[in-house]
Amino acid sequence: xxxxxxxxxxxxxxxxxxxxxxxxxxxxxxxxxxxxxxxxxxxxxxxxxxxxxxxxxxxxxxxxxxxxxxxxxxxxxxxxxxxxxxxxxxxxxxxxxxxxxxxxxxx
Numbered sequence: 001x002x003x004x005x006x007x008x009x010x011x012x013x014x015x016x017x018x019x020x021x022x023x024x025x026x027x028x029x030x031x032x033x034x035x036x037x038x039x040x041x042x043x044x045x046x047x048x049x050x051x052x053x054x055x056x057x058x059x060x061x062x063x064x065x066x067x068x069x070x071x072x073x074x075x076x077x078x079x080x081x082x083x084x085x086x087x088x089x090x091x092x093x094x095x096x097x098x099x100x101x102x103x104x105x106x107x
Contacts, residue, residue, distance in 0.1 A: 001076060003039035006031070012045045028055040030068050041072070043087050053095035057086075057102055064105040074105075 009029070010017040023029045024038070028050060031038045044051050061071040075087040079101070082089045086098045 002042035003032075003034060004042050004045065006038055006040065009040050009045055012048060013050070014048065023050070027058050027062060027068075030058060030072055032069070032072060041076070041087070043091055046091065051090055052093070053090055053099065057090070057095070057099055060099060060102040061105070064102065066105070074102075 004012065006020045006024075007017050010020045013020065020029070020040075024031045024040070029040050029044055031040045033039075044054060046052070058071060061074065066074065075090075076085050078085055081101070082094070082097060086101065089095070089098050
């Protein structure tokens with residue numbers, strides 16, 4: 001998996017780094033500390049914007065009781081029913097399928 005530092009995300013989104021930090025606090029984006037540096041999965045940023053449907057999906061996962069690390073794991077884990085990973089389905093604009101699966105996790 002490719003990762004971007006917060007300044008890289010800020011450049012990709014054309015916003016200040018403080019806005020990216022706020023997005024992480026608001027769970028619009030998830031970040032993980034790797035080698036002491038907070039990083040965001042590169043797939044979360046597409047064409048100069050946050051991946052379509054990602055903020056809503058992160059809310060659904062949070063409501064289902066997933067921690068940030070568990071949500072990241074779920075997003076990048078192979079799911080034979082999709083097929084592929086939930087994040088790859090999101091990139092392919094199949095967000096509704098992914099959201100339905102995420103909503104089922106809470107029950």
